[in-house]
Amino acid sequence: MNPINVKYPHNRARRQLLALGAGLAGAALLPAAYAQSGAKPALLTRAVPKTGEKLGVVGLGTQFVLDIGADTEKRAGRIGVIRTLLDAGGSVIDAAPSYGPAEATLGDLLTEMKARERAFIATKFRAAGREGAIAEMKESQRRLRSEKIELMLRHNIGFVPRAEADTHLALAREWKAQGLCKYIGVTHSQNQAKANARLIEMLQTEKLDFIQVNYSMAERSVEDKLLAVAADTGTAVMCNLPYARGALFRAVQGKAVPEWAQEFDAPTWGQFFLKYLIAHPSVNVVIPGTDRVEHMVDNLDAGRTRLPNAAQRKRMVEFIGAV
Numbered sequence: 332m333n334p335i336n337v338k339y340p341h342n343r344a345r346r347q348l349l350a351l352g353a354g355l356a357g358a359a360l361l362p363a364a365y366a367q368s369g370a371k372p373a374l375l376t377r378a379v380p381k382t383g384e385k386l387g388v389v390g391l392g393t394q395f396v397l398d399i400g401a402d403t404e405k406r407a408g409r410i411g412v413i414r415t416l417l418d419a420g421g422s423v424i425d426a427a428p429s430y431g432p433a434e435a436t437l438g439d440l441l442t443e444m445k446a447r448e449r450a451f452i453a454t455k456f457r458a459a460g461r462e463g464a465i466a467e468m469k470e471s472q473r474r475l476r477s478e479k480i481e482l483m484l485r486h487n488i489g490f491v492p493r494a495e496a497d498t499h500l501a502l503a504r505e506w507k508a509q510g511l512c513k514y515i516g517v518t519h520s521q522n523q524a525k526a527n528a529r530l531i532e533m534l535q536t537e538k539l540d541f542i543q544v545n546y547s548m549a550e551r552s553v554e555d556k557l558l559a560v561a562a563d564t565g566t567a568v569m570c571n572l573p574y575a576r577g578a579l580f581r582a583v584q585g586k587a588v589p590e591w592a593q594e595f596d597a598p599t600w601g602q603f604f605l606k607y608l609i610a611h612p613s614v615n616v617v618i619p620g621t622d623r624v625e626h627m628v629d630n631l632d633a634g635r636t637r638l639p640n641a642a643q644r645k646r647m648v649e650f651i652g653a654v
Contacts, residue, residue: 372635374420377615380565381540386451388609388634390423391416392620397436410440415627422451425618427486428467434474442476455486461498482541483512489519489526500537516541520571524552531557534564541567548607548651549575558613567615570608574619579604582654589650595643596636605633607647
């Protein structure tokens with residue numbers, strides 16, 4: 332792994348990098364295939380292996396993004412971000428009780444937008460014991476203003492005692508059988524490399540619908556085996572922290588996107604980083620968090636055009652590894 336520091340999250344580096352091209356005409360950033368007409372291709376979709384349901388490959392993470400209280404201006408801005416996602420054909424919005432007010436704010440905004448049916452909501456639970464987990468899941472329903480949640484994930488399960496994991500997965504299956512969630516799965520976002528072996532074992536034994544893991548050009552440990560096992564077991568993969576909490580943008584601060592990235596239509600660093608992930612055939616959706624419409628547009632554009640092939644992905648890794 333390369334030594335990029337992934338500790339501190341912020342958007343400043345990305346804003347500065349995008350600002351470098353602010354003086355260019357919008358069409359100049361569009362791939363030649365549609366620069367003249369200005370019409371953008373449809374967002375790429377991938378099928379959930381267990382059902383065949385197609386989801387846009389770019390979604391939205393809400394940690395920090397929806398911690399905005401009653402601020403009218405900020406809430407209007409977040410509605411703009413969500414509407415941009417939904418209007419482009421994306422739908423996946425990821426939340427969790429541990430993300431502060433994210434669930435409640437998301438529930439409020441989707442209700443205000445009258446857009447709940449257009450969103451594919453993923454949320455999580457981790458409270459100890461069966462009754463604690465039930466209470467937490469019911470609170471998520473209340474906050475999200477939705478009895479049915481598309482995806483219910485047991486959060487950070489990599490180091491949870493086996494008995495607790497079994498209890499929680501059994502509960503998730505009960506909710507799925509009752510129609511309270513459509514899909515179930517697990518996540519891990521802490522010390523991903525050490526958790527991978529446990530997650531691989533769970534994929535092979537638990538018949539999960541989804542798994543959510545850290546995956547970025549700064550954290551590629553899931554490539555060693557986990558993604559292949561997900562494909563073999565028909566498990567959809569959701570990628571969190573695709574920008575490594577902003578560390579990737581900081582690493583390339585002041586550097587131009589390499590000219591050869593034009594071969595797969597990546598005019599910005601955001602698209603460069605996301606296309607690397609989306610190009611992996613095991614990946615179903617990436618969920619970068621953003622509070623800005625222009626960043627949401629850039630994220631979505633990564634899923635509209637050509638993706639790097641295996642040789643190009645290798646070159647991308649070599650380039651970032653040398654930064």
